[in-house]
Ligand SMILES: [Zn+2]
Ligand SMILES: [Zn+2]
Ligand SMILES: [Zn+2]
Ligand SMILES: [Zn+2]
Ligand SMILES: [Zn+2]
């Protein structure tokens with residue numbers, strides 16, 4: 001890795017550690033190797049959103065050309081959000097793409113991702129299925145996102161109804177996550193989900 | 200005797216070999232002791248001109264030097280030129296008119312009166328903590344590197360260095376833009392003052408020389424890299440956060456700063472991804488890495504900070520972009536990348552001097568009749584939010600050995616750094632015509648029309664098998680307007 005990138009990440013790492021957001025436990029960064037090319041990020045779900053109470057883990061890869069190119073970031077924790085792929089965790093956020101500027105830092109990235117959780121942009125989707133649900137049935141979306149937060153990110157809101165439907169599919173021999181994806185995608189209509197899974 | 204010898208050797212080694220030009224057209228070659236003051240220079244020079252010391256004034260870099268200034272203060276350098284001018288009128292008696300006598304700088308050379316602070320483009324309220332002598336960086340075409348530079352002044356009209364400025368330049372704008380500072384041409388005052396029937400004052404023209412090699416004469420100029428500056432305010436680098444002595448200051452409102460290493464890294468990164476911009480006026484360039492608006496680097500010689508091989512690549516990419524912007528097409532055949540200029544209406548393109556591929560101008564697929572299959576502006580699948588440095592774009596635009604010939608055809612040596620660059624070709628059609636007056640503009644377009652007609656004769660409509668024109672300087676003149684660039688840009692949606 002180019003010296004510049006490593007040096008810069010080293011400084012940024014210190015910046016995040018000292019930041020008040022870390023003090024408030026809102027964001028966190030951990031180093032995964034000595035060469036500063038791979039880091040683990042963590043953000044908490046913003047209050048008053050479906051993600052409240054959840055902790056979301058991020059994979060951060062720093063390219064050799066950092067900070068002139070953005071870090072590559074994706075969600076490790078599974079999440080139900082129009083701008084984040086429910087399959088790969090890939091993120092659609094302008095500052096991680098063409099709106100990146102060399103003056104931005106890991107801290108700005110994490111805070112922007114947190115902001116993205118409170119303000120989705122369904123017109124610029126990463127996950128078309130989620131975006132469609134967000135636009136057509138916001139309550140259904142909220143419930144699904146809260147359920148995913150509970151299951152994958154340690155959120156507090158247990159949804160008995162969802163858990164039951166998943167259990168019924170699991171009993172039929174479907175893998176649990178697959179069952180959850182199918183149900184989430186068909187607005188928790190168990191018949192349509194079953195149809196899709198066995199077609 | 201021994202003593203004398205060693206003494207003279209010592210003086211010899213320290214001597215400055217200087218040219219003295221007079222306004223009668225004579226040039227004297229003299230050796231001066233740098234510890235001398237100007238009074239001693241006059242005493243030395245005047246007799247050789249048949250004058251008395253009191254009848255001569257010495258002009259250098261836009262200033263008449265005062266008697267008590269020493270040569271070493273003037274950043275002269277070997278083989279520099281001083282101007283000795285015969286005083287025609289009686290020197291004005293010191294007047295006590297409204298002008299104040301604050302002129303403590305009177306008679307000092309330009310390098311002593313300019314300060315770095317005023318050239319840092321920094322209008323923060325903090326007062327000057329210490330006045331530092333101004334420091335210029337240049338790209339020297341002789342040393343082929345970033346070097347320390349010296350500011351010089353000459354007459355805007357007759358280019359004579361026997362010229363005194365009425366006031367010092369206060370900032371970069373005064374130096375870089377023409378007609379900012381007025382002065383007096385001592386070479387031929389009558390002529391230069393009357394050039395425009397006295398409608399305009401006589402203006403100073405500023406230029407730069409390299410401080411690090413012996414001057415090769417008055418045409419031995421260097422290109423000012425004015426965005427490279429001493430880091431007086433100790434601003435940390437935007438990218439690595441180090442505080443460096445010399446920095447690159449981007450031309451944005453915030454004046455973002457990177458160290459030179461990070462600037463190089465920034466250029467390399469963008470170059471590798473072909474993410475430079477073809478700016479209609481400045482050429483192939485970059486903006487502030489913090490993403491600031493209106494922050495394009497105007498003087499593209501700043502990219503001379505790149506290594507030789509990177510700069511070659513930069514020039515190649517720039518030329519390719521240039522072909523596209525001037526209404527040309529790059530052959531889409533892998534490994535070919537021939538630049539082709541064709542009639543704007545013609546969609547059937549044949550790679551005539553390259554691989555011979557026949558393709559559709561609009562979709563860059565093999566030539567076909569009827570609508571293109573994949574219409575332009577084809578958005579990816581829903582949910583596909585992909586950021587692209589279009590990988591095909593880079594692959595699609597490669598010049599092979601043969602096309603290097605084309606680069607040579609369309610470029611001629613840059614007047615500033617004497618190497619072929621994309622910009623020269625660009626200038627030929629760029630925005631230059633906009634600055635022409637009505638008459639000249641008509642002539643320019645008439646000529647363009649004539650060339651166009653000639654091409655039409657050679658390739659009458661319907662008979663032209665290819666619709667092609669070879670890339671020649673002449674055919675570039677057919678596309679004088681930047682409007683065409685923007686239309687093309689849409690088509691190739693770069
Ligand atoms: Zn030089
Ligand atoms: Zn003149
Ligand atoms: Zn730096
Ligand atoms: Zn900026
Ligand atoms: Zn070809």
Ligand SMILES: [Zn+2]
Nearest residue numbers: 559561562571
């Ligand atoms: Zn086509």
Ligand SMILES: [Zn+2]
Nearest residue numbers: 613615616617
């Ligand atoms: Zn040049």
